[in-house]
Amino acid sequence: xxxxxxxxxxxxxxxxxxxxxxxxxxxxxxxxxxxxxxxxxxxxxxxxxxxxxxxxxxxxxxxxxxxxxxxxxxxxxxxxxxxxxxxxxxxxxxxxxxxxxxxxxxxxxxxxxxxxxxxxxxxxxxxxxxxxxxxxxxxxxxxxxxxxxxxxxxxxxxxxxxxxxxxxxxxxxxxxxxxxxxxxxxxxxxxxxxxxxxxxxxxxxxxxxxxxxxxxxxxxxxxxxxxxxxxxxxxxxxxxxxxxxxxxxxxxxxxxxxxxxxxxxxxx
Amino acid sequence: xxxxxxxxxxxxxxxxxxxxxxxxxxxxxxxxxxxxxxxxxxxxxxxxxxxxxxxxxxxxxxxxxxxxxxxxxxxxxxxxxxxxxxxxxxxxxxxxxxxxxxxxxxxxxxxxxxxxxxxxxxxxxxxxxxxxxxxxxxxxxxxxxxxxxxxxxxxxxxxxxxxxxxxxxxxxxxxxxxxxxxxxxxxxxxxxxxxxxxxxxxxxxxxxxxxxxxxxxxxxxxxxxxxxxxxxxxxxxxxxxxxxxxxxxxxxxxxxxxxxxxxxxxxxxxxxxxxxxxxxxxxxxxxxxxxx
Numbered sequence: 001x002x003x004x005x006x007x008x009x010x011x012x013x014x015x016x017x018x019x020x021x022x023x024x025x026x027x028x029x030x031x032x033x034x035x036x037x038x039x040x041x042x043x044x045x046x047x048x049x050x051x052x053x054x055x056x057x058x059x060x061x062x063x064x065x066x067x068x069x070x071x072x073x074x075x076x077x078x079x080x081x082x083x084x085x086x087x088x089x090x091x092x093x094x095x096x097x098x099x100x101x102x103x104x105x106x107x108x109x110x111x112x113x114x115x116x117x118x119x120x121x122x123x124x125x126x127x128x129x130x131x132x133x134x135x136x137x138x139x140x141x142x143x144x145x146x147x148x149x150x151x152x153x154x155x156x157x158x159x160x161x162x163x164x165x166x167x168x169x170x171x172x173x174x175x176x177x178x179x180x181x182x183x184x185x186x187x188x189x190x191x192x193x194x195x196x197x198x199x200x201x202x203x204x205x206x207x208x209x210x211x212x213x214x215x216x217x218x219x220x221x222x223x224x225x226x227x228x229x230x231x232x233x234x235x236x237x238x239x240x241x242x243x244x245x246x247x248x249x250x251x252x253x254x255x256x257x258x259x260x261x262x263x264x265x266x267x268x
Numbered sequence: 269x270x271x272x273x274x275x276x277x278x279x280x281x282x283x284x285x286x287x288x289x290x291x292x293x294x295x296x297x298x299x300x301x302x303x304x305x306x307x308x309x310x311x312x313x314x315x316x317x318x319x320x321x322x323x324x325x326x327x328x329x330x331x332x333x334x335x336x337x338x339x340x341x342x343x344x345x346x347x348x349x350x351x352x353x354x355x356x357x358x359x360x361x362x363x364x365x366x367x368x369x370x371x372x373x374x375x376x377x378x379x380x381x382x383x384x385x386x387x388x389x390x391x392x393x394x395x396x397x398x399x400x401x402x403x404x405x406x407x408x409x410x411x412x413x414x415x416x417x418x419x420x421x422x423x424x425x426x427x428x429x430x431x432x433x434x435x436x437x438x439x440x441x442x443x444x445x446x447x448x449x450x451x452x453x454x455x456x457x458x459x460x461x462x463x464x465x466x467x468x469x470x471x472x473x474x475x476x477x478x479x480x481x482x483x484x485x486x487x488x489x490x491x492x493x494x495x496x497x498x499x500x501x502x503x504x505x506x507x508x509x510x511x512x513x514x515x516x517x518x519x520x521x522x523x524x525x526x527x528x529x530x531x532x533x534x535x536x537x538x539x540x541x542x543x544x545x546x547x548x549x550x551x552x553x554x555x556x557x558x559x560x
Contacts, residue, residue, distance in 0.1 A: 003412075004408045012411070061301075064298060069294060069298075076551065079302060080550070080554075082305060082306070087494075088536065089492075089494055089514050089535070094532065141554045144554045145558055148555035187558070196401065197402065199494065200492075207518070220495075227407050228410075237407045240406070243403060243404070247401065
């Protein structure tokens with residue numbers, strides 16, 4: 001870790017002499033590297049869109065599953081399966097195919113009479129969306145955490161609320177969400193940290209390039225290229241530290257704002 | 269979606285009730301959504317049995333023409349039989365599991381039960397590394413392993429696992445050990461067990477549920493790992509399954525999807541098996557710790 005910090009101040013390239021270059025890596029990243037901003041933008045978009053969508057989806061499914069249906073264990077497994085497979089190369093390759101110009105998605109849409117459909121993953125406007133969709137698809141593990149959280153909510157709160165005449169909608173906003181907020185918070189932080197480090201999907205879906213036109217150039221993918229294609233180890237280390245700072249700052253913001261919306265049982 | 273879920277929400281946590289129309293509708297909705305979600309995977313499985321040129325002309329699930337050619341072609345596509353890649357992956361994943369089980373449990377035992385110099389500081393450091401993205405240490409670690417001459421061997425992927433670097437598991441096990449009654453340790457000490465004896469005879473057997481979670485997740489993560497092998501393994505014969513699949517696509521272009529799907533399906537088989545046998549541990553692990 002400290003080695004990485006040290007390297008970030010050098011121009012190490014695996015072969016030649018290591019030279020101390022001070023802050024120039026950082027300076028170049030921040031002032032003279034448009035692809036850095038492209039990559040940071042792509043990653044932010046991915047996190048900002050992917051994480052909330054995934055959590056909303058996970059919560060909705062958890063709510064539906066948590067109403068005493070029989071076969072819960074089976075359904076829970078069914079919906080968890082994509083999460084298990086989602087980070088594998090096989091699924092990323094599959095994704096690359098189904099969103100291609102003659103892929104499954106376009107075939108199905110074609111059955112409904114749509115024509116002139118784009119090749120989603122090869123179109124800069126949509127390429128990232130397909131990767132975000134892949135992320136949302138793997139909502140299984142936050143869902144399981146939500147399910148565990150929903151079980152913790154005492155039944156009598158709902159009974160008291162219905163005696164008071166609160167409708168289901170009110171109950172959801174007044175009881176479920178506040179009681180669940182620590183779990184939502186936990187999932188949010190976890191998924192955020194996790195998504196910032198996403199690599200496999202963008203690498204495989206874009207064939208390692210981050211294309212088309214850098215539209216799926218994840219931060220970590222760009223870092224990988226700097227380190228292992230261009231052998232700019234120092235530069236990549238500096239990028240790693242910027243990433244870490246970014247994650248740190250966002251996590252701190254999440255923690256900082258949490259006191260306004262996260263309710264722990266016990267403190268009133 | 270949210271309106272529907274709110275409306276369904278009021279039965280939260282109730283044990284099963286008599287079947288109502290609402291429940292039937294919920295079942296139908298869940299199954300329908302589940303099918304949509306799993307459709308791509310099912311489609312991949314059946315496509316693996318279709319002749320490559322037909323995969324794109326017929327979107328339906330059932331192959332009209334079944335062929336096993338994809339499997340034969342895919343197996344040898346990189347010039348080396350895929351069994352080699354499975355062997356590599358299995359070796360790396362298996363050793364990683366053993367490494368994590370041994371090293372993380374010993375480290376956790378030390379943190380939970382023993383007293384030693386700088387313990388609070390070291391514990392805090394360990395917690396800190398949980399947050400640390402792999403990418404931050406990726407570069408210096410690579411340089412270190414290159415210096416040792418370990419690149420293009422499985423060593424960089426396996427050896428760290430024997431040094432308890434997966435701090436998340438150490439933390440998980442520490443928490444678990446803290447929940448075990450100390451009287452057991454004391455009794456064993458009175459009977460003449462040293463710290464290692466206590467660990468081996470008392471703690472380790474009791475840790476079983478937590479160790480199961482560690483093993484399951486270590487296996488899944490290592491099997492799916494892409495970035496690590498991508499950095500360290502350069503010769504084709506050393507590839508893991510995930511790298512081989514990706515290389516497959518690069519070498520054959522987009523022409524042979526059938527063969528690629530066949531191998532993709534094969535690469536998922538171990539995950540399915542783990543999933544089938546370890547569902548309970550998986551769910552338990554996720555709901556208590558938030559592991560992916």
